[in-house]
Amino acid sequence: MLKYLLGVALLLTGIFGRAKAQLPPKREFRAVWIATVENIDWPSRKGLPVETQKQEFINLLDKHQRNGMNAVIVQIRPAADAFYDSPFEPWSEYLSGVQGQAPNPYYDPLRFMLEETHKRGMEFHAWFNPYRAVIRNASANHISRMRPQWFVNFDGKKYFDPGIPEVREYVTQIIRDVVRRYDIDAVHFDDYFYPYPVPGREFGDNNSYRQYGRNMMKDDWRRWNVDTIIQMVSKMIKEEKPWVKFGISPFGIWRNKNKDLDGSYTTGLSNYDDLYADVRKWLQNGWIDYVAPQLYWERGHRVANYELLLNWWAQHGYGRNVYIGHGVYRLRSNAAWSMPNELPVQITEVRTLNTIQGSAFYSAKSFNGNPLGIEDSLRNHFYRYPALRPAMPWIKLPTPFPPYFTDAFERADGLHLHWADDDTSGRTQQYVIYRFNASESINLNDPGKILAIVQQMPDPQFIDASYVKGTLYTYVVTAMNRLQMESWASDPLYMRQSGRRTQFIFDPE
Template sequence: MNPIKLYSSLICILFVTILFAQPKEKNNYSSSSVKQKEFRAVWVATVGNIDWPTKTGLSADQQKQEFLTILDNVQKWKLNAIVVQVKPSSDAFYKSKMSPWSKYLTGKQGVNPGYDPLEFMIEEAHKRNIEIHAWFNPFRLSAGSTNLSTLSLDNIAYKHPDWVVRYGDQLYLNPGIPEVSDYVIESIMEVVKNYNIDGVHLDDYFYPYKIGKLEYPDYKEYAKYGVTFANKSDWRRDNINKFIKKLHQNIKKEKKRIDFGVSPFGVWRNVSSDPLKGSKTRALQNYDDLFADVLYWMENNWIDYVAPQLYWHRGNSTADYTTLIEWWNNAAKETKTKLYVGLAAYRVSEWKKEDELIQQIFLNRNFTEVKGNIFFSYRSLVRNPKDIINSLLSGPFASE
């Protein structure tokens, strides 16, 4: 036998032996085992008991059963991910040393529900190969009340009252204080370190939406920390930029596999404000009104995915869906950021065109950067307006 051929054969045998001798990795339903081609997700909102639990005071077993029903429906609807609100208002749906138990579990903030909801959700979702992204509202302290007595005594608002801002009928942590951003990042990292989540998800609440002419009260902080900025708006944007950058760095340092995503309001800037980069819309703006420069985060690769909330119909005179999906697709082309689209399932009933939502999904697939969709929210889908579920399953989701 030719010695070269013999040597080559022995090498091949050795390689195959080593390959198949490797111990098989235990299936622990980790993030890598549930990654999907087209991201099909639904938001599960806990604030105000919008989606889950359906009301406060349910037993642990009742809450678990409700969540299992959610997962059953997610599978039936051919979705492959859920985005669950785990910190709606400075309170937690998980065991935390930094935040009290959520009032939306038991009816009173700080009361132990008798189990760890996030741990349960992760285990059950991963059993079904469903991704679970932990959704945080970073700076909101309360929803619908400025009464501190509604908060648990171990809430951060009691420990640092100087961090608290009253604006409208809600309480917020002030992003203009550097220690606040550090605290919020640490509280999110508590979940990243302790739970096998697939993603960290932030929505559109950084600085709050404007209330008429009511000014957000951060004069003292601007005078103290913003002296080097030309105006308060630039300073506010810089506060959020630093927060996003640092959070991204911390997540990737701890668990690189975890996706970090943001779901902003659907308009970055109108063309009237920015003729070069703005969209042909006439709506509220992330950059100018919420001080969230999402495009800058994408350009710097600080977020793994962006899911703009495109909650308008095609042909809308203020913010046309087709115009916006094209704008976001073009914006994503120049970055490494994946583009998911936030879809308004809650508006299906009010739209004149029966198939508006379905046509939006088909339209999205014409754009190269669109990698999936997220529906807002679970309750809207389960109500099944205009038989939307059957339309999804016989239309865009007909194939796996």
């Protein structure tokens, strides 16, 4: 144990010292969770007018775009209900205040959220809770009333019984409907599989165990049930739209070392033994595209030390993407989380490990008031420059053809840039514009040189409002597909001074 701790300390100390001199990552996942259950983040309360709901969501996007986020994880099915026009499940009570009541005047919140998110070049991860069904009351057409035999009452709530095959089929069908009808970028599950244990209470699935137990030990059978739905959802997503990602944000401990030699040096609750979620297996088998473990503890925590868990997950991604979930809501909650450097150090440590590709923050409203200057840290330091989202090379999607500059001219509001890409296949979703001083070598790996990420448009153009007349620059543009994989770079747009006039050179030959 001591040898392991010393190894981690040396690793973090060694790389930490070099981190300041390194370029920030060009590719990094930067996401915020937007929880809708109990109106945690959005809408701020039930029954708001439609226009107020829309404006609140726009404000959230604008705020977190300024914070540097390039993705949002939005809860669209908190309790077998819907933040979209579902043919299977009722409208969520967290919209109108009454489950089953459509927005009035009508709009489809998911379609609206997708449009606003994509307009800003951000990814939209549709967050489903697969098993939670009823928190308080259910409408007459709620599935818990129509199929009461599928549900278990536990700790004052109703849950789908994961052991019933029809439940797995039903939940997969719900998600298939959204993948098929909406332009989402990812399907996202959080940490709620079998419910968290409650002392003195047992999850009442004895009937389904007797009927479907497959001669397995009960714990193994429960894990098999969860494995099976993960496999089913994964297969379905890739059948419908191969580019849609599947991600899980589990509780931060897979398994403790005292139960499994491959576990972490922790002594807390675990996914494997308590929630029956063998997340490691899902990564090993390639059933999920990313994992975002919720490491909501501080460094040095007695039961679950952030740094030990960070190191554990860095070693157990099995080639899939690993993003770290940070608990912004913990700020000022105790002495450790009242230290202004706790979260910044955590983010810095994430960046020292090349098998971890970014961060997600819980949750959106926790940034209100800029606690301990966290928004300042993101905007002015960590996320000062934009980042493309991490690659997923196992998802095959053709890259666009390289664009080329067609015109440039000076105006009072800046330099107007025009380009074309001859893309008739619909591959191009965005463009990246790079700017270098004329004396600099072209290095497309430096995110500090990204001038803008621009949405695809019929006549692509951009106004460089920071252009300084008389200063010579070099511009380069690339095209990106929906996974943000870049084309080859355009020929550079060079500038030279001819007397008092600036000449723009499009073709180096």
